[in-house]
Amino acid sequence: MKTFVAALLGLASMLMIVADASAQAWDMPRTADGKRDLQGIWTNATQTPLQRPEEFGLQGFLTAAEAADQEQGWRDRIERYSTPSDPARAAPTDRNTQAGYNGFWIDRGTNAIQINGEYRTSIVVDPANGRIPYLEGDRPTNDLRAQWRAMPGVAPYDAPELRPLGERCLLAFGSSSGPPMLPVMYNNNYQIVQTEDYLLIMVEMVHDARIIPLNQDPHATDLQKWMGDSVGHWEGDTLVVETKNFNRLQSYRGSSDQLTVTERFELIAQDKIKYSFTMEDPLSYQRSWTGEIAMNRRPDNEPMYEYACHEGNYAFAGIMGGARELERQAAQQ
Secondary structure, X not given: OHHHHXXXXXXXXXXXXXXXXXXXOOOOOEOOOOOEOOOEEEEOOOOOOOOOOHHHOOOOEEOHHHHHHHHHXXXXXXXXXXXXXXXXXXXXXXXOHHHOOOHHHOOOOOOOXXXXXXXXXXXXXXXXXXXXXXXXXXXXXXXXXXXXXXXXXXXXXOOHHHOOOOOOOOOXXXXXXXXXXXXXXXXXXXXXXXXXXXXXXXEOHHHOEEEEEEOOOOOOOOOOEOOOEEEEEEEOOEEEEEXXXXXXXXXXXXXXXXXXXXXXXXXXXXXXXXXXXXXXXXXXXXXXXEEEEEEEEOOOOOOOOOOOOOHHHHHHHHHHHHHHHHHHHHHHO
């Protein structure tokens, strides 16, 4: 009898463990064709920097306590930057246009990247030092706009084509539109729509839309697209997207027209995509390098609103006119 009771108690204990594990588990969402369902609105906002700060050296991860301390420091800094500006302050004289935003407008979140329980010290995970292996040790200048600017007698404000694409409202700045899709100071949201034959990524910033054919013919060679020519396929439950043939005016930190970006989208939890990307460019990098970001699902009741970029529509006349005025003043002096 005692043996029977003990067996019953053991079975009950086992059932409780199984029930608890089931409560914590989640059902992998899949589309009608059996692929992992990546659809939804996601954010990659994070305070984790792209390249690892030098003080971390080869330390790729933080402990939970270190991550909590770092995140509290970010919250404290955001609170300081969010204090109201003094309306009686004098006009700035240092021409520092980088100070055009106070904390109210900035939304990079307060979290460190956390993937599979590990808190990252940088987005770059390979090489081991978390740094981009530039070919010459610094950012290259292989992009077409940099080549134009390097021509004798050409000044940065001589023509709209010499200005950054984000300033012209053609693409998001800071590679928010991608690829690679990287977090910037705000508007770090993405909506994914998925069918059997295509994947669409709608980027909040400048409402860029990237339509990626799946399991179709290789890359087009007769044109260069904004955001490059992307082709995707599934490797098991991971979506792999290869992009090349970027428009020559689009460049990631001075990369060349030989840039190839390979992205991987892996749904690792109900509310998290592990997004990784590998950059290859023999004219810009000593070797390929890879970054990883957590894309976290936004709540269902929080839609992605339209981003209305105004600089290219309203401000460019002022930008060009200001440059002409400075030239006129310099000529008079």
